Amino acid sequence: MPKIKDTDTENQILNAAKKVFQEKGMDGARMQEIADKAKINKSMLHYYYRSKQLLFEAVFKNAFALLAPQLNAILNDDSSIEEKVISFTNNYISFVVKHPYLPSFIIQELNRNPKFILKLKDQKGFPNIEKFKKQVVLEIEQGILKPIKGEQLFINILALNIFPFVASPLVKAFVNINDTEFKQLMVDRKTEVANFIINAIKV
Amino acid sequence: MPKIKDTDTENQILNAAKKVFQEKGMDGARMQEIADKAKINKSMLHYYYRSKQLLFEAVFKNAFALLAPQLNAILNDDSSIEEKVISFTNNYISFVVKHPYLPSFIIQELNRNPKFILKLKDQKGFPNIEKFKKQVVLEIEQGILKPIKGEQLFINILALNIFPFVASPLVKAFVNINDTEFKQLMVDRKTEVANFIINAIKV
DNA sequence: GTCTATAGCCAGATAGAC
DNA sequence: GTCTATCTGGCTATAGAC
Numbered sequence A, B: 001m002p003k004i005k006d007t008d009t010e011n012q013i014l015n016a017a018k019k020v021f022q023e024k025g026m027d028g029a030r031m032q033e034i035a036d037k038a039k040i041n042k043s044m045l046h047y048y049y050r051s052k053q054l055l056f057e058a059v060f061k062n063a064f065a066l067l068a069p070q071l072n073a074i075l076n077d078d079s080s081i082e083e084k085v086i087s088f089t090n091n092y093i094s095f096v097v098k099h100p101y102l103p104s105f106i107i108q109e110l111n112r113n114p115k116f117i118l119k120l121k122d123q124k125g126f127p128n129i130e131k132f133k134k135q136v137v138l139e140i141e142q143g144i145l146k147p148i149k150g151e152q153l154f155i156n157i158l159a160l161n162i163f164p165f166v167a168s169p170l171v172k173a174f175v176n177i178n179d180t181e182f183k184q185l186m187v188d189r190k191t192e193v194a195n196f197i198i199n200a201i202k203v
Numbered sequence C: 001g002t003c004t005a006t007a008g009c010c011a012g013a014t015a016g017a018c
Numbered sequence D: 001g002t003c004t005a006t007c008t009g010g011c012t013a014t015a016g017a018c
Helices: A009-028 A031-038 A042-049 A052-076 A081-098 A102-112 A116-121 A130-141 A150-166 A168-175 A179-201 B009-028 B031-038 B042-049 B052-076 B081-098 B102-112 B116-121 B130-141 B150-166 B168-175 B179-201
Strands: none
Touching: A009 A031, A009 A042, A009 A052, A009 A102, A009 B009, A009 B102, A031 A042, A042 A052, A052 A081, A052 A102, A052 A116, A052 A130, A052 A150, A081 A130, A081 A150, A081 A179, A102 A116, A102 A150, A102 B009, A102 B102, A102 B168, A116 B168, A130 A150, A150 A168, A150 A179, A150 B150, A150 B168, A150 B179, A168 A179, A168 B102, A168 B116, A168 B150, A179 B150, A179 B179, B009 B031, B009 B042, B009 B052, B009 B102, B031 B042, B042 B052, B052 B081, B052 B102, B052 B116, B052 B130, B052 B150, B081 B130, B081 B150, B081 B179, B102 B116, B102 B150, B130 B150, B150 B168, B150 B179, B168 B179
């Protein structure tokens, strides 16, 4: 059985850094706060990760590596579009309840530095939409789906699933609900969103 | 004819501050950069706005005051849900093409400091969903719409319209398109999104 | 109102003892 | 590998001349 890395100093740092960076962003994060949370000395951060920038990049790549498989599930799976919408919606919302800061962290930091995505795009496992697009064309020809561009459908699926978590303070204020009610609304969306999409696209 | 305020120092500052804060966020923005962009001395910023925090709040309230009427259009208007979806989608996408950083700026800063929305909620003109909810219930009873909670429908409308702009670097990378293609896709969404929503909810 | 100069602070990074 | 102490630079904010 392999050693549990979470007990190592390096991983205590990474876990603390995740929390602080995902909550405060690169610019708002403080090395001191990461050190405190990791219960180690500030100079240890530099010993292991050399600089704030490199520590941040480790956290970011880590976060992205968690998100990518979620998307690949809907892009590369062999089931029908309808089945994929149902399983993705259900899985994604469960995923993000476990990692609430993750989507907004990734989006916020990519807005701050859009070039950063180029580094990720070259890597194996980066989500690719081509198979999904072909499948949409095929199911339209078969009379299963109404005409829609694969790109637009994919954007719609992402939007309906990701947006409420990214914009949660705004949503809570507009819909005029507290945290508990918001959580319930998000749980409801596991089936709500899938139905909405399927109603929109099925012939 | 009133004096155009943009020629005043105070408004040069506000315009420069808008650009810098909306691009870099509160934490990433530098007073020096705002001063340079406004072509004035750094100490003038403090003369007119006292502190970075107060200048930021002026910019933020300004941004929110631009966004709120867009939402009130769909919440308070007297036309049918279908008509409101069509006009909101068309108008909102035009609006955001003119103010590309605005939605992500508001969302990012509210995530950084969620308490800030409480200050806005008390103000007159803050979007209120109650009328919209009643209308959804009514149109379902009349057999116009399929059963759906007003909250969920409203979240879906926001998500489909706002998300692609907030997450544009991510969307461009996943859909594998350049800036020009992205813009075209967003223009297409003016009708695309309205059709999608109407297909999803109309009986 | 607008400038220059600088105070005062804080954060990231490093040196060096152990 | 881990600590304390400190350097260095950059940032907000202000003092004060004009």
